[in-house]
Amino acid sequence: MDQEKEKQKLLSISVSPHIRSDEGTRSIMLDVLIALVPALGVSAYMFGFRAILVTLVSCAACVFFEWAYRKLLKKPQSIGNLSAMVTGTLLAYCLPVIIPLWILIIGDFFAIVVVKELFGGLGKNFMNPALAGRAFLFSWPVAMNTWMVPLSYTGFFHLSTADAVTHATPLAEMSSGKLPEGVTLLQSFLGQVGGSLGEVSTFALLLGAIYLLIRRVITLHIPLSFLLTAAVLSFLFPQGNDHFLWTAWQLCSGGVILGALFMANDYATSPVNPRAQIVYGVGCGLLTVFIRRFGAYAEGVSYAILIMNATVWLLDKAFPPKRFGAVREKKGKEAAK
Amino acid sequence: MKHGFFGGIHPDDGKRYSAASPITPLPPPAQVVIPVSMHIGAPCKPVVQKGDKVKLGQLIAETTGFVAAPIHSSVSGTVAAVEPRLHPNGQKVMSIVIDNDGLDTPDESIRSHKEELEADPHALLELVKAGGIVGMGGATFPTHVKISSGLGKVDTMIVNAAECEPYITADQRILMEQPDQVLGGIRYLMRMLDLPEAVLAVEGNKPDAIAGLKKRLTPGCGIRLHVLRTRYPQGAEKQLIQSVTGRQVPPGGLPADVACIVFNAFTCWSVNCLVEEGMPSIQRVVTVSGPGVAAPSNFLCRVGTPVSALVEAAGGLKDDVDKVLLGGPMMGNAIFDLSVPVIKGTNAVLGLMPEQNRAAEDPVCIRCGRCVAACPMHLQPLYLYAAERKGEIPELERLHITDCIECGCCAYVCPGRLQLVQAFKDGKVQVKNKK
Ligand code: SF4
Ligand code: SF4
Numbered sequence: 001m002d003q004e005k006e007k008q009k010l011l012s013i014s015v016s017p018h019i020r021s022d023e024g025t026r027s028i029m030l031d032v033l034i035a036l037v038p039a040l041g042v043s044a045y046m047f048g049f050r051a052i053l054v055t056l057v058s059c060a061a062c063v064f065f066e067w068a069y070r071k072l073l074k075k076p077q078s079i080g081n082l083s084a085m086v087t088g089t090l091l092a093y094c095l096p097v098i099i100p101l102w103i104l105i106i107g108d109f110f111a112i113v114v115v116k117e118l119f120g121g122l123g124k125n126f127m128n129p130a131l132a133g134r135a136f137l138f139s140w141p142v143a144m145n146t147w148m149v150p151l152s153y154t155g156f157f158h159l160s161t162a163d164a165v166t167h168a169t170p171l172a173e174m175s176s177g178k179l180p181e182g183v184t185l186l187q188s189f190l191g192q193v194g195g196s197l198g199e200v201s202t203f204a205l206l207l208g209a210i211y212l213l214i215r216r217v218i219t220l221h222i223p224l225s226f227l228l229t230a231a232v233l234s235f236l237f238p239q240g241n242d243h244f245l246w247t248a249w250q251l252c253s254g255g256v257i258l259g260a261l262f263m264a265n266d267y268a269t270s271p272v273n274p275r276a277q278i279v280y281g282v283g284c285g286l287l288t289v290f291i292r293r294f295g296a297y298a299e300g301v302s303y304a305i306l307i308m309n310a311t312v313w314l315l316d317k318a319f320p321p322k323r324f325g326a327v328r329e330k331k332g333k334e335a336a337k
Numbered sequence: 338m339k340h341g342f343f344g345g346i347h348p349d350d351g352k353r354y355s356a357a358s359p360i361t362p363l364p365p366p367a368q369v370v371i372p373v374s375m376h377i378g379a380p381c382k383p384v385v386q387k388g389d390k391v392k393l394g395q396l397i398a399e400t401t402g403f404v405a406a407p408i409h410s411s412v413s414g415t416v417a418a419v420e421p422r423l424h425p426n427g428q429k430v431m432s433i434v435i436d437n438d439g440l441d442t443p444d445e446s447i448r449s450h451k452e453e454l455e456a457d458p459h460a461l462l463e464l465v466k467a468g469g470i471v472g473m474g475g476a477t478f479p480t481h482v483k484i485s486s487g488l489g490k491v492d493t494m495i496v497n498a499a500e501c502e503p504y505i506t507a508d509q510r511i512l513m514e515q516p517d518q519v520l521g522g523i524r525y526l527m528r529m530l531d532l533p534e535a536v537l538a539v540e541g542n543k544p545d546a547i548a549g550l551k552k553r554l555t556p557g558c559g560i561r562l563h564v565l566r567t568r569y570p571q572g573a574e575k576q577l578i579q580s581v582t583g584r585q586v587p588p589g590g591l592p593a594d595v596a597c598i599v600f601n602a603f604t605c606w607s608v609n610c611l612v613e614e615g616m617p618s619i620q621r622v623v624t625v626s627g628p629g630v631a632a633p634s635n636f637l638c639r640v641g642t643p644v645s646a647l648v649e650a651a652g653g654l655k656d657d658v659d660k661v662l663l664g665g666p667m668m669g670n671a672i673f674d675l676s677v678p679v680i681k682g683t684n685a686v687l688g689l690m691p692e693q694n695r696a697a698e699d700p701v702c703i704r705c706g707r708c709v710a711a712c713p714m715h716l717q718p719l720y721l722y723a724a725e726r727k728g729e730i731p732e733l734e735r736l737h738i739t740d741c742i743e744c745g746c747c748a749y750v751c752p753g754r755l756q757l758v759q760a761f762k763d764g765k766v767q768v769k770n771k772k
Contacts, residue, residue, distance in 0.1 A: 011673045012659050012694065015759040017745030018666040019348060019503065020695040025703050025752045076699045083703075123703040123753070219710070272706035272719060321343075321715040324575070324740060325585035 025122075029082035031217045035208030036089050036262070042191040042201035047097040048153035051197050055092040057101055061108035062088035069117045083122045087111055090130035090262060093198025094255055094302065095137070097148050103140050107133040127309045128269045131302045147194040169194040171254035171299055175292065177239040179249060188252045199258040202251075209261040221277035222265040222284075229285025230256060237293070256288065259301035269309045276312075276319035283308045340583035342576040344713040345568040346746045348667070350542055351504040355626040355633040360510050362637045363650055365412050365437055369641030371397065372424050372432045375680040376471040377478050378404035383433055389416045394617055395444040397433050406469040406479040406681075410444075411619035411639035412437040425644075425663050425670060425677045432678075435641070447615040454612055458528035461612070468617040469681075470608060474508075474572065474601035475664050477682035480608075484529060486591060487598040494535040495581050496523055498602035499565055499572030501540055502665025505685040507622040508602045510635045512539070512546040515606065516553055522605030523560055525612055530598065535560050536581050537602075542567040569667060570744040574599050576713050588740055603684070618681055625651035627666075629658035629688025638679055645675035647686050659691040666693075667745040697754035708747035708757065714740045718747035718757050725764040730771050733764050741765070 043051040062084040070077050078084075091111055095104060111133030119125045138144050147169050170180030170193060183193050191201025199205070212218045231247050238246035250256065264270060264284050271277050284304050291300030374380035381398035385391055391410040398408040410433075417434045424430035453460050466481035474497060496519075500508040512519060520537075527535050537554070539547055541564050554562050563581055565571050575586045577599060584595040592599055603622060610616050619640050626633035631652030638647060644663070648654055654661070662669040663683050679686075708718035717736055724732035741761045748757040 011661055011671070013671045013673050014660075014694070014696070015756065015762065016666075016668050016670070016743070017749050017758065018660060018662055018669065018671065018689055019693050019749065020754065021346070021348070021750050021752075022695070023750075023752055024695065024697075024754065025701070028703075028705070028752050078699075078701070081701075121701070123701055267703050267705045270704075272704055272709045273717065274710070277706075316717075316720075320717060321709065321712075323588060323737060324713075324715045325587040325590065 025081045025083070028217050029086050031212060031215050032086050032262070033082065033089065035211045035217075036086075036093070036198065038204035038207045039093065039198045039201055039258075040089075042204045043097070043197050046150040046191055046200060047148055047197070048155075049157045050153075051097050054095070054097060054099065054101070054104060054197060055089055058092035058104055058108055059085045059088035061105045062091070062112050065109055065112040066117065069113055075121075078121055081122065084112060087116065087129045087133075089198075091133045093258060094130065094134050094196045096144065096146055097197045098146060099143055103137060103143050107137045110136045123268045125268050126312065127306060128263055128266050131263055131306050134302055135306060149194060150192045150200070169253070170249065171195070174239070174249060174253070179240050179242070179245060180253075185245070185248055185252065188249070193253070195253065196255060196258075199255040202257045205257045205261055212261075218261070218265055219277075221274055222270055222281040223260045225278045225281030226260040226264055226284045226288075227251065227256070229282045230260075230288050233285065233289040237289075250289075250292075254292075254299045255301045259288075259305055260284070263302075264305050264308070269312060271312050271316045271319075273316050273319055273321055275321075276315035279319060280308055280312065280315050283311065340580050341566065342571075342579045342713050343715060344711045344746060345570060345576070346711055346749050347568060348503050348749065350567065351627070352506050352509070352542060354504060354628070354630075355506045355624050355635055356509060356543075356545075358506075358510075358634045360514055360622055360635045360637050361650075363639075363642065363647065365439075365441070365639045366642050366646050367437055368417065369411050369435050369437065369639060370422050370432050370643065370678040371408060371411065371435065371641040372422065372430045372678065372680060373398045373408060374424070374430050375408065375477060375640070375682065376406045377476065378402060378406075378482075380431065381405060381408050383419050383431065385416050385419070385433060387416050387418055390414075391416060391435060392444040393441050394447045394615070394619060397435075404479060404482050406471045406481070406618070407467065408433075408469055409617040409619050410435055411641050413440050413442040414438040423674055423677050425672060425680060425683065427670070427672070449615055450612050454525060454528075458525070461525055461529040461608075464611060465608060468607075468611040470604060470611060470618045471681050472601055473603035473607060473621060473681065473684070475668070475682045475684055476574075476601075477680075480600070480604055483598065483600075484526075487530065487593045490593045490596060491530060491532070491598045492596045493582055493598070494523075494527060494530060494532050495577060495597060495599045496535060496537045496560075496602055496605055497572050497574070497577055497599050498537060498539045498546075499577060500543070500602075501567075501569045501572040502667055502669075502685070503569075504626045504687050505624045505665050506626070506635055507624045507684050509543045509546050511603060511606055511622055512543070513549055516546075516549055518609045519602055519606045520553065520560060521613070522607070522609035523600075525608055526600060526605065527559065533559060536563045537561065538563045538565055538577060538581055540565045540567045540571055570713055570742070570746065573713065573742055573744055575742065588737065621679070621681065621683065623647060623679055623683055624685040625687075626685065627662075627687035628690045628693070629655050629661070630686075631655060640681055641678045643676050643678055644672065644686055647679065648675060648688075654688050655690075657691065658688045659694055660689045662687040662689065667749065668743065695754060700753050700755045702751075702753045702755055705752055707750040707752065711746040711750045713744060713746060714742055716741055716747075718751075718761075719755075721764065722755055722757055722760050725760040725767075728767070730767055733768055738764050738768060
C-alpha cells in the first residue's frame with residue numbers, strides 16, 4: 001500500500017494532449033541540412049574543396065555568434081536546434097565560392113546577430129537571415145561578383161583564390177537580354193555553370209527538396225506558386241526568340257530554385273496560412289522577374305524574397321483560413337430566431 | 338459522396354494493446370463512490386442519506402435543471418456517506434458513497450419497457466431522461482436534451498463509433514461482441530426521431546468490427562455503415578458531421594442547426610439496455626491500456642468503481658509509468674490519485690510512459706505553420722497563442738478562440754512544443770470573464 005502511494009505521488013500532471021509527434025525543431029532543421037547535402041557535393045566537384053570549407057566556416061561562425069550572443073545576454077541557449085547551421089549553410093550557398101573568408105564571417109555576424117537574434121531569435125525575425133546577410137555583403141561588390149569557372153581548380157584541395165579563373169555567369173549574360181553562350185542547359189541543370197556556391201545545381205537542389213516534401217518538412221504552396229509565376233512571366237515576355245529556352249534558363253539560374261525551395265519558404269519569414277502562402281509565392285515570382293528585367297541587379301530572387309518578407313504579417317491577416325461553418329452562419333442564425 | 342474535414346493528424350493509434358481483449362465484466366467493488374455531477378449541466382441533488390438502504394438502479398440523486406441527468410445506484414447496499422470526494426476533474430465534488438452488499442438486488446422500477454415503446458416510440462424521451470443517459474463518448478451531454486433539441490429538425494442521425502482517440506477500444510469491442518444491442522439502441526432512437534435511416538460511422542482501423550457489421554447491415558435495413566478515414570479527430574462531433582454529410586455546424590451552433598444529430602455507439606448500447614432490461618446508466622465499458630499498463634484489457638464496470646480497481650485488474654501499472662489518464666491521450670485528463678471513481682463518461686484509463694511526454698523547457702514557435710495545417714476548426718493556433726500570452730482579449734475573439742474544440746491537433750504537431758491547448762483553455766476563460 002505504501003508503495004502504491006509512493007507511485008501515485010510521482011504521477012505527472014499536465015494539460016492535454018499527452019502525446020506529441022516526434023518531429024521537433026531539431027529534427028526538422030536536421031532534415032533541411034540533409035536536404036542541402038547533395039548541392040554541396042556537386043559544388044565541391046565543380047569548385048573544389050573550397051566549397052566545403054566555405055560552408056563549414058560559415059556554419060561554425062553562425063553557431064559561434066548565436067552561442068556568444070545568448071551567452072552575453074544570459075538567454076537560454078538555442079544552438080542545439082540547429083537553425084544556426086541552416087542559416088550558415090544557406091548564406092554560404094548564395095555567395096561566390098572564392099569569397100574571402102573574412103567577408104563571409106561578417107555576413108554570418110550580420111545574419112545571426114542583427115537579423116535573427118536582435119529580433120528575439122528563431123521564429124521572431126522577419127527577414128530571412130541568410131538573404132539579409134547576403135544583401136549586406138554587397139558592401140563589397142567586387143568580392144560578391146567574382147565567379148569561378150567550374151572545374152577550373154588546379155588541385156581539389158588547392159584553396160588559394162589568387163589564380164581562380166573567373167568569368168561572367170549566365171545570369172549576367174541574360175540580364176543583357178540574350179541567352180547564355182558556351183554552356184548548355186543540361187550543364188546548367190546539373191551544375192556545371194558559374195554561380196553561387198550552392199545554387200548552381202538545379203538537379204541537386206530538387207533532389208533535396210523532394211526529400212523535404214517526403215518528410216513533410218515543406219509544402220508545395222510557396223515553391224510551386226513562386227516557380228509557376230516566374231515561369232509563366234518568363235514565357236510570356238522572353239528576351240530572345242525562344243520562349244521555352246528562355247524560361248528554362250531563367251528558372252535554372254541565379255538561385256531561383258534555391259530561393260523558391262529553401263529560402264522563400266523559410267518558416268519564420270513566410271506566411272503560415274495556406275492562401276497567404278500562395279499569394280506570397282506569386283509575389284516572389286512576380287518581383288523576381290520584374291527586378292531581373294528592370295532592376296539594376298542581374299539577380300532578382302533574393303531581393304524579391306526580402307521584399308515579400310516584409311509583407312508576411314499583412315498577408316497572414318488578409319488571407320486567414322475560412323472560418324469553420326461560416327458559410328452557413330447567417331442561415332443558422334436565422335433558423336435560431 | 339465522399340466528404341472530409343480539413344487538418345487532423347495521424348498519431349499511432351495504439352489500438353493493438355487492447356483490441357484483442359474481450360470485454361470482461363469486473364466484479365462490483367466493495368464500495369462505490371458516485372459523484373452527483375457526471376454530466377455537462379447542473380449537478381444533481383442527492384435524495385438519499387447516510388444509512389439508507391439502496392437497491393441496484395435506484396434513483397439516488399435527482400436533477401435540478403433541464404440540462405442534467407439523474408443518477409442511480411450502481412450496486413445494492415447501504416449509503417455510507419454523502420460527502421465531497423475527489424472527482425476525476427481534480428476537484429472535490431459532492432458524492433454518494435455506497436457500501437456494496439454484494440447482492441445486486443434490483444430496484445422495483447427495473448423492468449423491460451419494450452412493449453410500452455412498441456405502442457409509443459416517443460415514450461423513449463421520458464425514459465432516457467429518467468434513465469440518466471448521457472453522451473458516453475466522454476462529452477456527457479444529457480441525451481434527452483440532445484433529442485429534444487433535435488426533434489423535428491434533423492434529417493440525419495449519425496452514430497459515432499469513430500473512436501478516433503488512440504488506445505481506446507471500448508466502442509470497437511462492444512461493436513464486435515454485442516452489435517445487436519448497439520443496433521437495437523440505434524433503432525429505438527431512430528423511431529423516437531421518426532427517421533427512416535441512420536448512419537453508423539466507424540473508422541477504418543477496426544476491420545473486425547466492420548466485417549461483423551457488414552453482415553448485419555444489409556442494404557435497406559435502415560442503418561447505413563459509413564467507414565471513415567482513420568484520422569484524428571474524426572470522432573469530434575463537428576468533424577464527424579462534416580465527414581458524413583459535408584455540412585459545417587455554424588460557429589456556436591448545434592448539430593441540429595445543420596439538421597444532424599449524433600449519438601455515441603455506447604450511448605446507443607445504453608439506450609438498448611434501458612429499454613430491454615430497464616437498467617439505467619450505471620455501467621460502462623472502460624479500456625485500460627497504454628504502454629504503462631501491464632496487461633491492457635477492456636472491462637464492463639459499474640459507475641463509481643475506483644480507477645485503482647481497474648488498474649489492478651489490468652495487471653497494475655509499470656514501475657516507470659509517467660502519467661495516468663482518464664480518457665484518450667489527446668483530450669483526456671491526467672489524474673494524480675487512483676482512488677477517483679469511474680463516471681459515466683470515462684471511456685478509458687491509460688498509463689503513459691515518460692518518453693511519450695515530449696515537453697520542452699523552452700518552447701519556441703518557429704512559425705512552421707503546422708498548427709494551422711492541422712487545425713480541424715480552421716483556426717490559427719500560433720496567433721491565438723501569441724494573443725493569449727499578451728492577454729489581448731479582443732484579438733483572441735477576432736481569431737475565434739471560442740471555436741476551438743481543444744482537440745489538441747495543433748499541440749501534437751507543434752515542433753516547438755508549445756502548450757497550445759493550455760493557452761486556449763486559459764484564453765477562453767479570459768474571454769468569458771470579460772463578458
Ligand atoms: S506548430 Fe508550433 S512552431 Fe509551428 S507555427 Fe504552430 S505554434 Fe509555431
Ligand atoms: S486544439 Fe483548438 S486550435 Fe488546436 S487544433 Fe484543436 S481546435 Fe484547433
